[in-house]
Amino acid sequence: MHVNHGRDPIAIVGAGCRLPGARNLTEFWEVLSQGRDAIGTIPQDRFDVETDRGRRPDVLRGAGGYLDDITGFDARFFRVSPFEAVRLDPQQRNLLEVTWDALDDAGIPAESLAGSNTGVYTSLLSSGYWELLRQAGMYDMHAALGAAVSGIFPGRISTLLDLRGPSMGVEAACATSLLAVHVACRALWSGEIDLALVGGANLQIVPDLYFALGDAGVLSSSGKCKFGDVEGDGFVRSEGVACVVLKPLSRALEDGDRIHATILGTSATHDGRTGGSMVAPGLEGHKNMLRAAHRDAGVSACDIDYIEAHGPGTRIGDPTELAALDAIMREGRAPGRPCLVGSVKSNIGHTEFVAGLAGLLKTALAVRHRTVPATLHVEEQHAVLRLPNAAVELATRAQPWPERDGPALAGVSSFGMSGTNIHVVLSEAPDQAPPPRTRARPSHVLPLSARDPQALRELAAAYADLLDTGPDLEDLCFSAGGRRSQHDRRLAVVGADAKSLAASLRAFCDSGEGDERSLIVGERRVPKRPKVVFVFPGQGAQWAGMGRDLLAREPAFARHMHACARAVEAELGWSPVDVLLAGRPLSRVQEIQPTLWAMQVALARLWREWGIEPDLLIGHSMGEIAAAVVSGALSLADGAAVVCRRSAVLDELAASGAMWAVGLGEKDAQEAIGEHAGQVCVGVVNSRYATVLSGDGAALEKVVEPLRRRGVFCRRVDVDYASHAPQVDPLREELIGTLRDIRPGAGEVPIHSSAWSRIVEGDELDAGYWFENLRLPVRFADAAQAALAEGRPTVFIEISPHPLLQSSLEDEIEACGATGAVVSSLDRAEPETDILSTALARAYALGCRPDWERLYPEAGYVPLPAYPWQWLTFWPDAPKSVLAPEHPPVAASTRPVRTDMAVLSENELAGVVAGLAAQVLAVPGHEIGIDVPLTLLGLDSVLASRFRDRMRKDLGVDVPIRRLLGSATLLELATELRSAAPVTTAAPAGLAATSMASAAPAASVATA
Structure with missing residues (x-):
């Protein structure tokens, strides 16, 4: 075993990539394991080969490793406006998406990192995109920020995810990306950060460097990277994008992460003058690098099984690197067990500023799969490899990982023309045997989400295919809910097995519809959680056999139900659980109400255990007793006392x-x-x-x-009695007397009293209150209207064995013009576990956040389908309009501006403002919802200033930038504009929507 000085290794828990021949990590391993050469020719549409800009057509018509499309970007996913997207260097665009892929691969919801001590370390150098922007006439702040990749991009990631750790770009020529890994590991080991995102991108947008490298004679004449071959005369330039997610191993194990490999140690050195010049490799410098890395990792060179070499296939670089490896790897190594060595560049070419990450990913995958991929294009090996006692052996064929005692150990090297040398020592991850399962859920809820309707359909199809492979459903549902970001457009499917879940997903893909009991689709229009209101109805929801299915198949409900039953039994001498299990009809009020109360409390506690926390409680008549217990204002014993003793008193009203x-x-x-x-x-x-x-x-x-x-x-x-009527008055003294010993207290969740028609304090719920609750009218409609008055999207969850108040709540939602929905917990016509799962799925689709770990407490993380990016093409063109105006001009008027606005309805005025916003953001007008904050469409502080100026000019009003960057919707802004004082410093331009000809020069935007 290695000794790592007691230091926690660093786990690679997530990774994403776009490399020649591979759009993701799975495809990258297929390229490697199948021994494929992903090098092609330089796309002729990438550079203008025939003009003066293409001065060396002989070079530009050569070989290259290129990504399929670097113009596409899912701008809407990242809330980036088209105006900004076209000004954003494709390296930044691609790495944004790949960073998200890496977080998804790690099972880390992006929103969970907000405020965290996470560091971002990136390797991006100038791609030349600024030159294209300059030629297109795009001189503005977004273009400056979009083209300044090195220092700006890590800040973009940190801002996007609200990260609070260090955020920096590093640079060391072709050693850059592995240097970023080294810096990140040091920050993790020092305790400076808790998590690291390390990414890099290398795209070839302008041809200038091709000419310099061609003149220097370092480009391969054969179009192959021939590492280890005496005929190797240079490398093939390639593109690539990659990102890894790093965290301490102990935390990764605690969090149940899937670990690709672990980093034991790193070194960062320089050749000094050992190579004779800055760009020439130094033998002593390479040796020093390897010794320093092994010392840092606490391992011996003789224990290393495989080295992923820098290995570009150059005449000077390869022999020097191999000689250093042979000298160091033979120290203490047993004869006949050479260290294997290889280079990913033989498969994908030299990805330059991403080369170190490409090598790291290859090695991590090789360690995980315990397979060493073949290094290609080798016919005659270098002399050092042919020595009879060579300590290194070129892996020219795919082979199993060398067998020996202890975990697999490997190294990764990356060198830069600056003389910088980086080496990383890797080990395989510890065994992670899943814990034994004690039970399985009777009904599963599989949640999916996206930020685009087409993406949601593609994701549903990918999950349906995954379900066909027979995954563990508990793991799958837990991972999809608890280990993925949850977006605006949501889909949840409910079923008992993989076949039924897959069928529901395919029904959605085919028609967008399905059985509403097993497929629920929803859309959350605002980023925050909706307001959740638990509603507890009064008597009338009882039915014979209620609760039996839940008691038998839902352990959490059974636990809470038995606790309620013990409290009732202490009052009445019988258990509601026994009544439910008997399955007989309930007849007397003294039996009905305590049993309903127990069902309500147990259901509410189950909802909360599943992570659905109420913001407000509303009780209807006797339902307020359960609400008081759920709020914490009454103890379970006091709640049982109220419902049991009051129902006993109500017996006196029988037939009255x-x-x-x-x-x-x-x-x-x-x-x-x-x-x-x-x-x-x-x-x-x-x-x-x-x-x-x-x-x-x-x-x-x-x-x-x-x-x-x-x-x-x-x-x-x-x-057979009249409550909430004068017939109750004779019971006042008896009822108050029998409840005088209850002790209400402050609750944790507010209750809107339907008796007093206001929010009540917990200590007000004394004996006198429970008489008034029985005597006064139930003003449930007032409570519902008050809950909706805030304007926040509201989800009412009816806590009952059968819906009683759903239609009344829906009436109030419609009458108030509010955004709201009603979810019924159970229905006497449906199996309880199935309908309750459907209810949870509906709550999720409406924007609620279930606690998937509590729902699936024994599940573990499993890899899931990647997010299906929805690309539009963004590329500079000749100056022209991005989009035509979506809103027809409103005729200018000579009357005062406020009068012009006053003659329009709020919706019409919001449409005019939306037209201006569409031009500023370069977003099609139909995509601007008047009920969605503009920040969700990419409005930032710079564009907000431009939008404010447009409204000053066209509408004659001044709106503060801070208001535009807040949560205000266009409809709310239109309402405020009516009372805004007109700007007097300049004559208003009327309400005409300005044409895009007056906007800043933009670019072509088309579907990819």
Whole structure:
């Protein structure tokens, strides 16, 4: 075993790449393991070979390793406006996406890193993109930032993810990317950071360096990188993008990460003058680098199994590197066990500033798969490799990893023309045997999300294919929910097995639809979590057999239900669990209400255990007792006391009245009562369209009979007493007396009382309150309206064995014009575990954040399909409009601007403002939703200043930049514009939407 000085190794927990012949890590390993040569010819459309700009057509028509498309970018995913995207160097665009791929591969939701001590270390050098921007006339701040890759890009990543650790670009010629790994490891070992993102990109956008390298004679005449071959005369230039995610091994193991390999030690040295010149390799410098790395890693050279050489295939570089390796690797090595050596450049060419990361990824994959890939294009090996006692052997064929005691050990070298040398020592990851499973969920919820509808469909298809391979469903669902970022457009499928889940996903791909019990689609329009309101209905949701399925198949519910049952049993001497398991109908109020209360409390606690935390609780009549327990205002024992003792008192009202639900609003219901007002009252106001009449049974019959004749909905409530009516008054003293010993306290979650029609403090819920809760009208509609008044998207979750209040809540949502939805926990017509899983899926689709680790406590992380990027093409062209105006001009007027705005509706005015925003952001007008903050479309401080100036000019109003960069939507801005004072420093230009001809020169934007 190696000895690492007690220092925690660094785990490579995630990686992403785009390399010649490979769009991702899986395809890269296929290139390596299959011994493929991914080198082609230089794309003739990349450079203008025939003009003066292409002064060396003989060079530019040669070999190269190129990516398929460097013009495409999913700008909408990253909230980058088209205006900015075309000014963003393709190296930055590609590395943004690959960094996200690496985080996905690591199973780290991007949002979980916000505020974290994460460092970003990147290797990007100038690609020449600025030259294209300059020729297109794009001189602005976005172009300057977009082309300044070295120091700007790491800051872009840190800002995007809200990272608080060091953020820097490093540079050491072709050793740059491995130097970035070295710097990141040092920061992790010192405790300066907790996590590191290390990435690099190398794209060839202008041909100038080709000429210099051609003149220097270092480009391969054969179009092959022949590392280790005496005929090697140079390298092939290639493009590449790569990123790795690093964290301490102990944390990676604790977090259950999949680990590609571990880094034991690193070294960064310089040749000094040992090579004779700065660009010539130095033998002593290489030796010193290897010794320093082994010393840092705590390993001996004789224990190293494989070295990934810098290995470009040059006449001077290869012999020097091989001689240094042979000298160091023979120290203490047993005869007949040479160290294998190879070079990824034989497969993909020299990716220059990404070469070190490419070699690191190859070696990590080789260690993980315990396979050494072949090094290609070798016919006659260098003399040092042919020595009879050579300590190094060129891996010219794919072969199993050398067998020996201890973990696999490898090294990766990367050299720069500056004389910088970097070496990294790798080891295979420790065994990570999954813990044994004690149970499996009866019904699974698989969540998927994307930021584009087409991406969501492609992701669904990829998951359907993955399900066909028979993955562990617990692992898959946990990983998709808990180890991936959750985006705006959401899809959740519910099923018991992989086949049913795959079928639901394919139904969505084919038609966008499916069985609403097993496939739920939603869209979250704002980035924050919706407001969650738990709603506890009153009596009436009970049914024979409720709870039995959950007790048998949902251990968390059973645990909470048994706790509630013990509290009831202490009061009444019988257990609600026994009643539920018996499956018989409930008849008496003293049996119905304690059992319903127990079901409600257990369901609410289950929802919270699954991570759905309420922002507000609303109880309806007896439902407030459960709400008080869930809030923490009443203990479980006190809640049981209230429901049990109060229901016992209610027994005295048996056969003393009736209650009728009617399809009338409160005012119309009062009019219908008419002359019976002394005997009948409005006991419940569920919505502006639904009330419950309470009172004397005979009088109620006289009230509802004419309503029935008019076709008004009327249904008798299944109770034989009249609550929320004067019939309750005689019970006041007895009820307060029997509850005098309860001790309410401050709750953790606010309760909106439907008796007092306001938020109540927990200590107000004393004995007197529980009488008023029974006597006063239930003003449930007021509570629902108050919950919606904030304007925040709201999800009502009905905590009940059967929905009673869904239609009333939907009425209020529609009447208020609010963004809201209702989720029913259970339904007597559906199997309980299935419908509850569907309810959780619906909550997720509406923007809630389930705790997937609690839902799948024994699951582990597994790799998932990559995010399907939706590319548009962004590339500089001759100056012209990016997009035509989407909004027709509104005729200019000689009247004051405020008068012009006043004649437009808010939606019309929002459309005019959207037209201006579309021009500033270069976004098609139909993509600008008037109910979405502009920051989600890429508005930043620079563009906000430009947008403000356009509104000053075209609308004659001044909106603060801080307002534009806040959460205000265009509709909200339009409302504010009506009261904004006109700008008097310049004459307004009217409401005409300015043509794009007046905007800054832009570029071609098309679908890829």
